[in-house]
Structure formats: structure tokens, C-alpha cells
Amino acid sequence: MKIRGLLIATLVFAALAGVLYWSDHRKSSAQAAKPSTDTATAILKLDQNSVNKLELRKKDQPTIQLDKPGSDWKITEPKPFAADQSTISTMLSSLSSLNSERLVDDKSTDLQRYGLDHPSFELDISEKDNRGQRILFGDDTPTGNAVYLALAGDPRIFTVAGYTKDSLDKNLNDLRDKRFLTVNADKISRVELAGKQGDIEFGRNQDEWQILKPKPMRQCRGGERTRPQADGCPHGPQWPRHCSERGGFRLQSWRSCRDGEGHGRIRHARASPAQRQERVLRQI
Numbered sequence: 001m002k003i004r005g006l007l008i009a010t011l012v013f014a015a016l017a018g019v020l021y022w023s024d025h026r027k028s029s030a031q032a033a034k035p036s037t038d039t040a041t042a043i044l045k046l047d048q049n050s051v052n053k054l055e056l057r058k059k060d061q062p063t064i065q066l067d068k069p070g071s072d073w074k075i076t077e078p079k080p081f082a083a084d085q086s087t088i089s090t091m092l093s094s095l096s097s098l099n100s101e102r103l104v105d106d107k108s109t110d111l112q113r114y115g116l117d118h119p120s121f122e123l124d125i126s127e128k129d130n131r132g133q134r135i136l137f138g139d140d141t142p143t144g145n146a147v148y149l150a151l152a153g154d155p156r157i158f159t160v161a162g163y164t165k166d167s168l169d170k171n172l173n174d175l176r177d178k179r180f181l182t183v184n185a186d187k188i189s190r191v192e193l194a195g196k197q198g199d200i201e202f203g204r205n206q207d208e209w210q211i212l213k214p215k216p217m218r219q220c221r222g223g224e225r226t227r228p229q230a231d232g233c234p235h236g237p238q239w240p241r242h243c244s245e246r247g248g249f250r251l252q253s254w255r256s257c258r259d260g261e262g263h264g265r266i267r268h269a270r271a272s273p274a275q276r277q278e279r280v281l282r283q284i
Helices: 002-033 085-096 162-168 273-283
Strands: 042-045 051-058 064-067 074-077 097-099 102-105 121-127 132-140 146-151 157-161 190-193 200-205 208-213 241-246 249-255 262-268
Touching: 042 146, 051 085, 085 097, 085 162, 121 162, 132 162, 146 162, 157 162
Parallel strands: none
Antiparallel strands: 042 097, 051 064, 051 121, 064 074, 102 157, 121 132, 132 146, 146 157, 190 200, 200 208, 241 249, 249 262
16 A cells, blocks of 8 residues: 555656646746847848948938049939048948947837937938838937937847947038049149238159249258258358258258267257148148
């Protein structure tokens, strides 16, 4: 009788252990299948070279449209402008591998909770094969250093770093080409400056610039020796004089015939013509 009771108890214990193991195993599998909300997730992957149109929409502001009909981007809306190619390239670089900080909700039905029912900023992306994506930016997170984001038609809600939004949320002034002249500095052969004190003209002979007006002369370079100059020294004009340009001043140095030691003085307390020419070329 005792042996029979012991067998029954053993069978019951084995059955309970089996049920418990199956339950735990099923729960672990379900948790493994569910994405972690704290793990960074790839939101978007794009080939920058395939993107040919961008549209930026913000509340109470006209839509900005960028098109790439050839090799360069152009602003077509709200007014036609030349576009800053570097700024757009940075935007595309951010879009090409857009990752989230975390996945907030994988099946959200309440966009209003995240400010995505009326997004503060929308970015439409069109590709050459007629594929498109729309990115929606909502409210800032409570910490203030991230923002809620979603893709149109995707129920997932993500957070991305605030600087990610800043790299994409551009206004018309950010996107237009602000250069006054768009020329290749290497192809410039002559520059003329007209002013009240007279005209100055520079010309380039191969890799060297020369001053042509008001009178021809070579530019003074640091440490370059100019012709010797007699200054009443009994040794005559054998003592060399040098010129150099530092910090916007022309510095002339010479040797004294008395002790043979080097001395120097600032001769011009303003930029030399050569420096003004270089500044003009950098600004162009």
C-alpha cells in the first residue's frame, strides 16, 4: 500500500515538473521573439546616390523642395535657388544609416501621445526607382535630448538623438548656396581691385602671382631676399635686407654695419598688396 502511494506521488511530481518546464520554455521563447525596446534599431537604410528628391515640411512654413536633375542639387520650391551641395550631402549621409536610440513601441495606435498625429517636421524622400519614404518627427522626449520619430505607414515608434533631427531640419537659408561668385580659384588669371586710393591689379604667371598695377613687382614672401640697399654704411650695399609677412604686417629686417647683428622693424602697419590679393582669392 505504501509502495503504491509512493508511485502515485512520484508520477504526480513528474507531471507537474513537466508542465512547469514547458511553461517556462514557452515564455522564454516568446520573450526572445519580442524585440528589446532598449536596443538601437535601424530605421532606414538608403543609397545616397539613388535619392533624387527631398521635401521638407514644417508647421506654418512653405514646403522646401530639392531636386537633383543631374549631378547637382537645386532648390525648386518655394523659389528656385542654387543649393549648397555640402549641406545636402551631410543630410543624405545622416539618412543613409538612420538608427534609433531605442524602440518605444512596436505596435502603437496612439500617435497623439508622441506628438506624431501632427508632426513638427516631415521629410519626404524619393528615389530613382520611384520608391519613397516619409519620416515624421514628433515631440521631444521628457529628458529633452531625444525626439520621437516614426515612418509613415509603420506602427513602430522610435526615439532618435536631438542632433539627428538638427542635421535634417533645415530652413531655406541653410540650404541655399550663399557664395557670391562660384568660380574655380585655380582658373583665375587676373584680379583687379578698384578703390579710392587707386587701382591694384594682380596677374598670375603660372604658379606665381605678380602685382601689375600701380607698377609691376613681385610679391614679398617670408624670408625672401630683396636687393641690397645702401644706408650710409662704409661697407656699401653688401648687407642684405629681407622681408617677411606675419600676422597682417610686413616686417623688414637688416644687418647693422656696426656690429653685424640682426635688427628688424615693422615697416607697414597694414596688410601688403600680396596679402590683400590672397584674402580676395580665399573669399572667392
